Amino acid sequence: MQNNPNQTHMNMHTGNIPQQLNHGGHEVIDVHEVLSGTIGALNQYSLLRKYVKDSELLDIIDRQYQFTQNEYNITLDCFKSGQDPAQPTQSYKMNQNNDFIYGLTPTQPKKPIQSEMEMSEEIVAGCLLSSCKSLASAKTMASLETTNPVVRRVLADSIPNCIEMAYELSIYQNKHHNYQVPQFSQQDMMQIVNSFAPAQGSPQIQANNYNMPH
Incomplete structure (x- = not known):
């Protein structure tokens, strides 16, 4: 059965659009970028894994890769069908605690590598962080x-x-002193934290501006 282009044009105006075409122009372009970017991120995980020996980072890479791959398939599924994906979305759960080391310690200046021999776990983690x-x-x-x-x-x-x-x-990265987090002094921090107050009440809207005194 041949598709009638006039029928598709009519559907666009009447709102009776097939589920597969239930996408706007900006949406199609932006989701295309998301899917392409996700493929790029997955490729990075695959290519960079060989430079890692630390078991903790290997575990992070493997868990994040598997979750991202699954999420890519879910996004692709609903994008192609316009309907609910076969598999529901999930929430990623990390195994790390959330303890950050604050403050700066002297380190060597960072610069782009010139050779594959310079690859390190610090660089791998940094590349994956940028992708996320x-x-x-x-x-x-x-x-x-x-x-x-x-x-x-x-x-x-x-x-x-x-x-x-x-x-x-x-x-x-922070645990290995590769992602350092500076802090304000306690006095400066408390001044900024306490520089806001809770909002209260509701706005007083003048019913008729013409009744305002001149």
Whole structure:
């Protein structure tokens, strides 16, 4: 049976759009970027794993790779069908605690490597952290442009997972003094923390501005 292009055009105007075509233009482009970026991230996990010997980082890489791959398939499923994916979305759970070491210690300046021989676990963790941050931004932008309710929800659900993965990698790096976190003095920090007050009440809206005294 041949598709009638005029019928598709009519469907666009009447709202009777097939589920597979239930996507806006910006959505299609942005989700394409998300899927492409996810493939790029998965490729990085695969290619960089061989440079890692630390069992803790290997465990992080393997768990994040498997979760990201599964999430990619879920996103692709609902994007192609326009309907609920066969598998529901999940929440990524890291194994690390959330203890950060604050303060700066002297280190050698960082610079791009010139040879594969310079690869290290610090560089691997840094590359994967950048991928997680990039995907979080791309998925946020795509979800804000998505008209399909299922794809929008799947994208929105996946953003916290990118954040959690990035947090897990940053904690690992921080533990090895590769992701240092500066702090304000206690006095400066308390001044900033206490510079806001809770909002109270409701706005007083003037019913008729013309009744205001001149």
